[in-house]
Amino acid sequence: xxxxxxxxxxxxxxxxxxxxxxxxxxxxxxxxxxxxxxxxxxxxxxxxxxxxxxxxxxxxxxxxxxxxxxxxxxxxxxxxxxxxxxxxxxxxxxxxxxxxxxxxxxxxxxxxxxxxxxxxxxxxxxxxxxxxxxxxxxxxxxxxxxxxxxxxxxxxxxxxxxxxxxxxxxxxxxxxxxxxxxxxxxxxxxxxxxx
Numbered sequence: 001x002x003x004x005x006x007x008x009x010x011x012x013x014x015x016x017x018x019x020x021x022x023x024x025x026x027x028x029x030x031x032x033x034x035x036x037x038x039x040x041x042x043x044x045x046x047x048x049x050x051x052x053x054x055x056x057x058x059x060x061x062x063x064x065x066x067x068x069x070x071x072x073x074x075x076x077x078x079x080x081x082x083x084x085x086x087x088x089x090x091x092x093x094x095x096x097x098x099x100x101x102x103x104x105x106x107x108x109x110x111x112x113x114x115x116x117x118x119x120x121x122x123x124x125x126x127x128x129x130x131x132x133x134x135x136x137x138x139x140x141x142x143x144x145x146x147x148x149x150x151x152x153x154x155x156x157x158x159x160x161x162x163x164x165x166x167x168x169x170x171x172x173x174x175x176x177x178x179x180x181x182x183x184x185x186x187x188x189x190x191x192x193x194x195x
Contacts, residue, residue, distance in 0.1 A: 028044075035159050055126075056126070063160070064083030078139075084096070097119055116132070148179070152178040154176060
């Protein structure tokens with residue numbers, strides 16, 4: 001991935017999150033580039049207990065990341081997916097952040113709607129964000145990862161051949177996102193695992 005930035009604001013669609021002296025509450029807790037050019041940042045606002053998932057890449061094709069796929073070889077089934085797509089449109093100007101409970105057997109899966117989203121498309125690039133409470137998504141709870149109870153979480157990635165959501169042309173399944181060394185915790189809350 002791009003060089004690891006130190007803080008969590010995003011200047012524009014072509015920049016990675018960068019240091020911002022006015023906001024010291026946001027930490028980058030993970031970065032990944034499982035598919036070349038399609039970059040994921042997981043940002044933490046510990047004060048407000050919010051996670052921001054930021055996707056950056058080419059607006060020529062849909063792409064996304066899934067959190068929490070099972071380790072039994074079923075790939076994306078059951079993962080919480082965050083995808084940048086133009087939906088059924090073929091115009092990259094229509095790109096939006098979509099959320100799914102992924103299902104490899106029947107298309108993208110169940111459509112979800114958590115938190116707030118933003119999208120910016122500029123000169124062939126797109127950046128989209130989803131901001132929500134750590135535990136907002138019933139399909140995947142980010143609390144343990146963002147409160148230092150676990151060091152890594154399961155991660156997958158996929159992309160298509162155009163901006164509209166269709167069959168993926170590239171996948172990278174059953175990887176892990178490891179918490180960045182700069183993403184530390186001052187206290188040790190009880191784990192939510194198994195809850």
